[in-house]
Amino acid sequence: MKPGAVPDLAVGLGVVALGAMAGWLTWVIPVTPVYAVVGPKLVPALVAGALAALGLLLVVAALRGGWSADIPEVAEAGPPNVVSLAWLGGGMLLNLVLIVPLGFALSAAIQFVCTARAFGSRSPLRDAAIALLVSLGAFFLFVEALGVNIGAGLLEGAILRALGREVT
Amino acid sequence: MDSIAGLALGFGNALTLTNLAWALLGCFLGTAVGVLPGIGPALTIALLLPITFQVSATGAFILFCGVFYGAMYGGSTTSILLNTPGESGSIITALEGAKMARNGRAGPALATAAIGSFVAGTVGTLGIAFIGPVIVEWALVLGPAEYFSLMVLCFVTVSAVLGSSALRGLTSLAFGLMLGLVGIDLQTGQPRLTFGVPELLDGVNVVLVAVALFAVGEALHMAWRHHGGEAQVLPVGSVMLSKQDLKRSFWPWMRGAGLGFPFGVLPAGGTEMPTMLSYYAERKLAKPKYQKEFGTTGAIEGVAGPEAANNAAAAGILVPMLTLGLPTSATAAIMLSAFQSYGINPGPLLFTQQAELVWTLIASLFIANVMLVVLNLPLVGLWVRILKIPVPQLYAGILVFATIGTYGISNSVWDLVILYTLGVVAMFMRRFDFPVAPVVIGMILGPMAEQALRQALTISQGEWSVFVTRPGSAVILAIAVLALAGPRLWAIVAKRRG
Numbered sequence: 001m002k003p004g005a006v007p008d009l010a011v012g013l014g015v016v017a018l019g020a021m022a023g024w025l026t027w028v029i030p031v032t033p034v035y036a037v038v039g040p041k042l043v044p045a046l047v048a049g050a051l052a053a054l055g056l057l058l059v060v061a062a063l064r065g066g067w068s069a070d071i072p073e074v075a076e077a078g079p080p081n082v083v084s085l086a087w088l089g090g091g092m093l094l095n096l097v098l099i100v101p102l103g104f105a106l107s108a109a110i111q112f113v114c115t116a117r118a119f120g121s122r123s124p125l126r127d128a129a130i131a132l133l134v135s136l137g138a139f140f141l142f143v144e145a146l147g148v149n150i151g152a153g154l155l156e157g158a159i160l161r162a163l164g165r166e167v168t
Numbered sequence: 169m170d171s172i173a174g175l176a177l178g179f180g181n182a183l184t185l186t187n188l189a190w191a192l193l194g195c196f197l198g199t200a201v202g203v204l205p206g207i208g209p210a211l212t213i214a215l216l217l218p219i220t221f222q223v224s225a226t227g228a229f230i231l232f233c234g235v236f237y238g239a240m241y242g243g244s245t246t247s248i249l250l251n252t253p254g255e256s257g258s259i260i261t262a263l264e265g266a267k268m269a270r271n272g273r274a275g276p277a278l279a280t281a282a283i284g285s286f287v288a289g290t291v292g293t294l295g296i297a298f299i300g301p302v303i304v305e306w307a308l309v310l311g312p313a314e315y316f317s318l319m320v321l322c323f324v325t326v327s328a329v330l331g332s333s334a335l336r337g338l339t340s341l342a343f344g345l346m347l348g349l350v351g352i353d354l355q356t357g358q359p360r361l362t363f364g365v366p367e368l369l370d371g372v373n374v375v376l377v378a379v380a381l382f383a384v385g386e387a388l389h390m391a392w393r394h395h396g397g398e399a400q401v402l403p404v405g406s407v408m409l410s411k412q413d414l415k416r417s418f419w420p421w422m423r424g425a426g427l428g429f430p431f432g433v434l435p436a437g438g439t440e441m442p443t444m445l446s447y448y449a450e451r452k453l454a455k456p457k458y459q460k461e462f463g464t465t466g467a468i469e470g471v472a473g474p475e476a477a478n479n480a481a482a483a484g485i486l487v488p489m490l491t492l493g494l495p496t497s498a499t500a501a502i503m504l505s506a507f508q509s510y511g512i513n514p515g516p517l518l519f520t521q522q523a524e525l526v527w528t529l530i531a532s533l534f535i536a537n538v539m540l541v542v543l544n545l546p547l548v549g550l551w552v553r554i555l556k557i558p559v560p561q562l563y564a565g566i567l568v569f570a571t572i573g574t575y576g577i578s579n580s581v582w583d584l585v586i587l588y589t590l591g592v593v594a595m596f597m598r599r600f601d602f603p604v605a606p607v608v609i610g611m612i613l614g615p616m617a618e619q620a621l622r623q624a625l626t627i628s629q630g631e632w633s634v635f636v637t638r639p640g641s642a643v644i645l646a647i648a649v650l651a652l653a654g655p656r657l658w659a660i661v662a663k664r665r666g
Contacts, residue, residue, distance in 0.1 A: 011600050015339055022346055025361045032356060037630045038622045040353040044360055047345045047614075054339045061335065068600045077393050084391040092588045095571060096581060108571055112564040118391050119560035127561065134565050138572045146218040148576035 005066025012058030019052030087118035103153005108135040171297050178527030181226070182535055190227045191532050194234020195539045201235070202242020203551045205252055206386055206566055209239035210498040210608065214378035215573040217506055225510045226525050230532040232503055233486075237289060237533065239499075240482050241540045244281035244475050245551050248274060249402050257439030257478040260447045260470075267466030269402040278548055279409045280417045280468050281475040286541040288425035288476035292483025293533040295429050296490070300519065300530075303491040307516040312623035313634050317644035319617040322494050324648045326438070327606040334652065336602045344610025347372050354615075355622060367582055374505045376574050377611060378498070380587050381604045383570040385594020387563045392595065401555050407548050416458065417472040420450050424476030431477075432484020438497065439481040446477035483533070490514055490526060493616070498605040501612040 026044040061067060068074050091114025098107040112131035113124050121127055132155075139156055142148040152160055157167045181187065201212045213232050220228050243258040244265065251266035253259040261281065268277040310318070327337035350361045351371030362368040409417065424446045431442040450473040451462050461467035488494040493514035495501035507514050512522060519526055544551070574587045597604055628634035636642045 008600065011596070018343070018346075022361065025363070029353075029360050030358055032358065037626045040356045040358040040360060043618045043621070044346075044349050047342055047349060050342045051339070051346065054335065054342055057335055058339065067333065067336075071601055074599065074601075078395060080392050081394045084394040085388070088388060088391040091567070096584055096588070099571075099575065099584070100581060104572060104575065108568045111571065112561075112568055115387070115564035115567050116560035119394055119563050121558070121560035121564075127564070130561055131564065131568075135568050135572075138568055142218070142572050142576050146216070146576075147222045148218045148572075149579070150572065150576045151579055 004069030005062050008062035008066035008068050009059060011068075012055055012060075012062045015055030015058055016052055017055075019048050019050075019055050022048035022051055084118045084120075087114050091115050091118070099153075103156055104150055105132065105135045105139050105153055105155045107153070108138070171301055174301075174523065174527040175297055175531060177524065178529070178531030179534075181524065181528040182230070182531035186227065187230055187528065187532060188535065190223075190230040191234050191536050192539055194231040195238045195536050195543055196234075197231075198235035198238020198240075199242040199245075199540065199543055199551060200238075200554055202239035203245050203554050204242075204557070204562065205246060205250070206383075206390070206563060208382060208499075209236050210378055210502050210605075211382040212239070213499060213502045213506070214375045214382075215569060217375050217502070217509065218576065220506055220509045225507075225512065225522075226528050228506065228510075229503070229525065229529050230536075232506060233529060233533055234536045234539075236482065236486075236499055236503070237479075237536050238540055238543075240289075240479050241282060241285050241544050242551065244285065244471075244478075245278060245544070245548070246555065248277045248281065248471070249404070249552065249555060250400075257443055257482070258475075259440070260443040260474040261478070263447065264462065264466045264468075264470030266402075267464070268468065268471065269466075271465045272403075272405060273466060273468075274402055275405040275407040276409055276413045276468060277466070277471050278404065279407045279545060280413065280421075280472045282541055282544040283409070284417065284421040284424065284472045284476040285479040285544075286537055287421045288428060288478075288480040289483055289537040289540070290534065291425040292429050292432070292480040293530065293537065295433070295480075296483060296487055296533070297530050299433065300487055300491050300526075303487065304516045304519045307492055310516075310640065311638070312620045312627065313638050313641040314644065316617060316620040316624055317635060317641040317648070318492065318494060319613055319620060321644050321648040321651070322488075322496060322613065323606075323610065323617075324652050325434075326496055326609050327603070329651050329655075331603045332601060334656075336600075337606055340597065340602045340604065341606040341610040344607035345614040347377060347607070348611040348614035349618075354619075367580070372586070372611070373574075373577055373583070374502065374608070374612060375577060376583060376587055377590060378502055378608055379570045379573055380590035381594045381597075381607060382498075383566050384587060384591025385598060385604070387567055388591055388595035389598040390559075390563060392599070401552065404548060404552055407545055413468055416468050419453075420446070420469045420473035421476045423449060423453075424473040424478075425480040428477035428480030428482075429484045432481035432496075433487045439478050442477040442481045443474040446473040449473065486533075490518060490529075491516060493518075495609055495613060498608040501609045505612050 026041055026048050029041050031039055091111040095107050095111040098110060109128065109131035112134060113127045116127040139150065143150060152167050160167045197212060198209060201207045201209065212235050244261050247253045247258040247262035248265035248269050251262050253262045265277045268274065323341055327341035328334035331337045350368055352369055353360050359369055427446050428442040447470055450469040454467060454469050458467055462470055485497050485500050488496055489500045489504060495504045504514060574583050577583060594604060624634055635645060
């Protein structure tokens with residue numbers, strides 16, 4: 001087995017595992033005595049079977065040398081940029097933690113600064129200024145134009161109050 | 169209603185101030201997202217889906233179609249000036265277009281792309297108006313068995329025939345089908361694949377999946393491969409076609425449009441194949457003195473043909489979507505889910521039950537084309553400015569919109585967790601060359617296919633043979649098998665021969 005094919009093998013096994021999980025989830029679907037020619041389990045069982053079978057074929061393909069190492073995009077790329085990924089992932093995690101206590105605008109602005117940093121920006125203060133403009137712009141666009149109800153956070157609430165509007 | 173009467177009705181509706189405004193907004197947004205690398209029409213329409221709660225169906229679909237057409241125009245600008253195609257349909261345009269730009273001919277390349285898109289978009293829209301009703305007549309006799317077979321054919325073509333590997337395409341499709349199954353089974357009321365989590369009873373939201381695949385996954389993949397360095401935007405110069413350029417572009421436009429439209433209409437979806445065919449045809453057909461420009465200084469024929477093919481195919485994709493309810497691209501799949509959120513089922517009955525909506529939409533497509541050619545030729549400078557948005561802030565902004573688009577649906581942090589998790593899956597899909605469009609198509613078309621399957625089997629009282637004994641269904645299934653197995657059998661035969 002070629003060394004480049006190890007990640008491909010992992011992908012194949014992952015798809016088999018996904019198929020097995022779908023199979024188990026199908027197994028536990030409760031069946032009522034309601035008359036139906038095709039019950040609720042048939043199609044999920046077919047999909048689970050297809051996933052498992054395709055996963056096995058991917059495993060075979062990996063054992064035969066894999067596929068991804070030959071893709072020019074992968075072959076030319078250097079090692080994964082762990083620092084970039086860490087900034088990006090860190091921004092996502094911060095957003096998950098902060099979006100409820102701080103509200104959308106501040107939380108998304110923090111994520112913006114982290115993401116910009118991930119892609120090589122070196123001026124966090126300027127990014128923060130742009131971030132607040134973008135996130136507040138997005139907030140008011142979605143709330144006012146698209147009518148999406150996103151609860152107002154600290155910053156949005158303060159602005160709405162300053163405008164003399166009711167805060168929901 | 170025949171096509172002429174339909175178009176008269178449609179233009180009457182489309183030329184109102186509100187509908188013109190929706191079309192203009194859609195064209196503007198569409199061109200912008202087409203120009204910007206990293207976002208495309210599928211993501212944009214997914215993020216705009218909340219307007220379906222506020223705006224009439226007609227207004228919303230005029231907006232969505234403007235975005236859809238606009239992105240096709242905008243994509244060519246990026247291909248030509250940056251040599252980084254924004255979407256799969258403009259990969260071929262980058263071949264010759266970027267070479268022309270490097271040799272100081274960016275202006276003519278942009279002009280022939282925009283005018284070619286206009287010509288092909290108009291031909292394609294005429295095709296929708298006149299072929300659509302014919303397909304509807306024919307589709308009215310289809311029963312659930314034929315529908316199921318058509319969907320199977322659609323699954324096979326979008327996942328196994330297009331793209332680099334049938335195996336990986338089908339895996340993506342199966343993953344999408346699995347996502348589509350999550351939630352309450354509509355026929356028996358049983359919860360399926362929910363892990364017992366009550367939040368999953370309503371199913372996985374399509375916006376969430378589209379945003380995860382097209383925005384979060386893309387950003388993660390770019391970060392993974394990020395190594396600094398900014399792409400260079402090439403200077404435009406004057407956007408004019410000389411008489412000679414016009415002469416050299418005309419027939420490639422026509423051939424491209426003629427080639428692209430049928431590919432879009434057949435559920436062989438996708439824009440890669442017709443653009444590639446058009447490119448090879450133009451390289452063969454070009455006059456000998458121009459042939460040496462191909463691959464060296466950039467030949468205008470190699471931009472005009474594929475760009476026209478790209479737009480005609482995009483128009484063609486709307487035909488199966490409107491007449492049969494079959495989406496053959498990710499964008500069409502998301503538009504289909506917008507129809508569903510209005511309680512409208514695209515399909516043969518759409519042309520009769522929602523005649524006003526359909527014809528207004530078609531008329532708006534003509535109007536959008538005119539708007540787009542104006543937006544793209546005199547205003548090309550504006551789009552070049554948009555291209556200069558630096559990558560860090562661009563991706564940061566995309567993620568902010570991805571977050572608000574998902575968080576806004578439910579105000580639930582769990583949705584964000586699912587969004588980012590699926591984003592990580594999408595990053596690995598990109599790395600290992602799994603196509604993402606079949607996931608979206610499987611997710612939206614899967615439940616419809618299951619319903620057709622159940623109806624067909626209920627009518628036949630459980631006889632599975634119904635799919636091969638009804639001639640229409642048998643023929644369609646045979647085509648699907650052929651599309652799946654044909655290329656492989658052919659390879660074996662060719663190998664044996666020598």
